[in-house]
Amino acid sequence: MTNTKSTTRLPLADLFVLSEWQTLSGKQQVFLSRYISSGMNTGTYDSLAAVQFAYGVSVKNAPGLASRLLAHKKIRRILALHFGQTAHDDFESILPMLAKAIKRSIKADLKAGGAISPSTVETLKLYERHAGSLQVED
Numbered sequence: 001m002t003n004t005k006s007t008t009r010l011p012l013a014d015l016f017v018l019s020e021w022q023t024l025s026g027k028q029q030v031f032l033s034r035y036i037s038s039g040m041n042t043g044t045y046d047s048l049a050a051v052q053f054a055y056g057v058s059v060k061n062a063p064g065l066a067s068r069l070l071a072h073k074k075i076r077r078i079l080a081l082h083f084g085q086t087a088h089d090d091f092e093s094i095l096p097m098l099a100k101a102i103k104r105s106i107k108a109d110l111k112a113g114g115a116i117s118p119s120t121v122e123t124l125k126l127y128e129r130h131a132g133s134l135q136v137e138d
Contacts, residue, residue: 098126099131
């Protein structure tokens with residue numbers, strides 16, 4: 001569950017008419033409708049309740065499916081629009097995942113041949129341009 005006391009949110013009615021909304025499956029639309037309407041009405045965005053409502057999954061299976069749905073590119077885009085985030089905000093939200101991927105890539109590169117691969121170097125440059133110095137916790 002995400003609790004937000006935030007300011008301006010794009011209402012569902014405005015999301016429904018967007019081309020991005022039309023590309024979602026019916027169940028994804030139901031999931032997002034429930035997730036966003038719950039958040040708008042109560043201030044708490046409950047992905048577990050929304051996924052159980054939309055997909056009819058058990059309490060046991062709800063967390064995994066909710067996690068996959070919230071990570072889905074199209075759903076993240078709709079939520080970014082709802083929360084008024086810019087493309088920059090969206091990129092900033094993936095930096096922690098990118099840092100972990102870089103760390104894994106460096107370990108694999110060193111294990112495989114003792115040198116960091118050109119693709120890892122390019123990814124490090126991208127990260128540093130957007131996040132400053134690379135600081136990854138063990």
